[in-house]
Amino acid sequence: MAGRVKKAAPKRKAAGYKMPAPIPAGEIIKDNLFKKEWRIGPSIGVGGFGEIYSACDHTLKTKGSDYPYAIKIEPHENGPLFVEINFYLRNANKDDIAKFMQSKKLSSLGMPTFFGKGSHECNGMTYRYLVMERFGKDVWSLFTEAGKSFQPATVFQLGLQMLDVLEYIHSRGYVHADLKGANMLLGLKKNAKNQVYLVDFGLATRLKEGQAFNPDPKSAHNGTIEYTSRDAHLGEPTMRGDLEILGYNMLQWLTGELPWEKSLKQPKTVQSMKETFMKDVRTNIKNHSSAVPEALIKFFEYINTMKPKEVPDYKKCRKLFEDYLKTEGKTRNSTLDFSSKRTKSPVKGRTRVIAEDSDGSEGEAEVPVKVSKQNGDVPKKRGRKPKVVADVDSENKVPEREKETKKKVKRKSSEPAVLVKVKKTKMNPEATPPAKLNHNNIATQTSIEKRYSPRINTSRHVSFDSPICEIVGDNSRSINSSGDIFDDSFTIKEVKVKPKRKLLSNEEVTVKRVVRKKVTAVKPARSWKDSSTIINGRSPPK
Structure with missing residues (x-):
């Protein structure tokens, strides 16, 4: 007699949340609220508290590989998806989103809508699920593919789109509190490929109206530690905190890193570094990187003037971003360019040279270097004084051309060589x-x-x-x-x-x-x- 097969226990995350056991493809989920049936497809990815699967409407005749929806599934004991479902029920109504877009004269808005929710049992486990539109790549993946560096115009275009979504969320009485590239997804539809959508409202918090700023130590340091606002470090997320989180993301997209990235395992240290950074934000940004435009510095300076419970001046923030885009010959509706702002790294056989002209000006070029066979000398350019600059990835290595010049080269003789x-x-x-x-x-x-x-x-x-x-x-x-x-x-x-x-x-x-x-x-x-x-x-x- 065969023994009983033990069920795989769901994995438990560090914060105490359980991860769901894998659900087989083809599983049918019945939605009693919207009277629909959803068929689960291949897994798309794993979130912080659950797994996301592709899905389609089982009642409609669709191709086996066509899955226009996504289903987020978590064990019933988890809380974040419950919070997110309630947020969608109250704020993701299509009519409400359309009214906001009309009032702000927007052609698109990065606020996702949902198509179903409920509970489902599989292999003796009870799950909570949420059905929403399926999106494309996330901004963080595009950021890493671009070598952790975006074009400045792209950074401010993303900033404008996120400002629109934040204004809508804040007008509904909520704050997002977890804005980051991994929660920003590109649209898949033809009319939405240039629009980025803000998702994952598991940490969305309802604003306390009429109450003074009252931090809660139990909720301190919530969110993603590198972007968490100073208010959220204290335990109370705010609207100005959402703008601060957006500013940290934009700073990272421009410079490749944040000043406190090496201390992420110590939340209090990160909090202290952010406090110091924001006290003299102009000087600290200039010391961090010279590639940060003035518009972002002014954005941070405006955040410093806000009070904890103050409603942001979205028009002022938009104008800062739009004015910068005009200087770059772009608009908010320009095609998003996710290529790197950095020049391509020099290939083998080429050296990056910064040359000084006779008038003292400098120019940068990538030129081939030819080494003389007799004495190993590098030919000099006429009218320029070359200064070889070492690449970042070869900082601790001896350049190949330098190795060649160090080799002893025998003097050539006119007499024939004889081997004895x-x-x-x-x-x-x-x-x-x-x-x-x-x-x-x-x-x-x-x-x-x-x-x-x-x-x-x-x-x-x-x-x-x-x-x-x-x-x-x-x-x-x-x-x-x-x-x-x-x-x-x-x-x-x-x-x-x-x-x-x-x-x-x-x-x-x-x-x-x-x-x-x-x-x-x-x-x-x-x-x-x-x-x-x-x-x-x-x-x-x-």
Whole structure:
């Protein structure tokens, strides 16, 4: 008898929320409120508290791969989706959104609508779900694909679109409190591909009307820590806090990072850094990056003038952003460009150069660098003084061209190169006979002695096979080489040697070697005057 199959327990997040167990594709969900049936498709992604699946209307005949909706599913015990469902029920009505767009003369608004909600049981687990329109890529993915750098015009276009959504949410008596690139999604429909939608209202908070600013320590540091506003760090999200969060996102899109990104594990440290940053926002932004436009600095300065419960001046904020777009030749309805503002990194064989003209002005260009083969020098540009700038990713590396110039390059000669191979013979070392009396054993003096040698010939054969060298003249008789000129203990022996490796030919070569022989009797040595040259660089006795 087969044993019972244990059900997979849902995973639990660090905050105590459960993650739902996977739901199989093709599962049918009945919506009693809207009287519809939804068929679940492949998973789209995993959120902070649940999983998101593609879906379609099961009652309509659709293609198997056509899923125009998205269903967000969480275990029934979780709270964020319950908050989000209630927010959608109160604020995502199509008629309300249309009225707001008409009053603000907007052609589109990044406020999503919902199409269903309810509860569903699967494999013994109870889930809560929310059906909404399916969207495209999120802004954070586009940001990372662009190398964490957006065009400034794109940043202010996104800022304008988010200002519109925030104004609508605030007019309904709510704050979002979790504005970030991962919660901004591009539209998929043809008429909405240039519109970004703000989603994930799990932390949306209803404003307390008529009450003073009263922070709650239990709710301190809620939200995504790098963007959390100063008010939310204290425990009470506000409308000015939503604008501050938007400003932090725009600053990151422009510069690639925020000043406190290395301290995200310490919320109180991040809170303190934000307080310091906002006290003198102009100076701190300029110190952080020189690429931040004046419009964003003024936006932060306006936020500093607001009171905690004050309603933002949206017209003033829009004008700041729109005026900047005019300087860039753009409008709020221009096509969003998610390419990087940075120039392409130089390819191999090219070096980025900042050159100074004669008038002191600087220009930046990417030019090929040619290295001379003889001396490794880099050719200089006429009229410019090049200064090589190291790339960021090669900060701790030696540039390839620098390595080449450091190599020793041999001077080229007009004479042809000749490869000479000498075979060495190992010999057992023996003690050199003692020097005779009245004999001065002086060091090598070849340069002087050759000058006075009476029988020097230009054609000489030199063998380096022995520790003692012998220089042979034109005469055919052999000369004895000795450790001492008065001791005849060495002879010349001719040996035929076949080289182990092929050099120029396969022929055997005759090599003259100095071989030590055993001497039984001492013979009178020849006079040094009889030799054709000086032997072993030693001078005769005086």
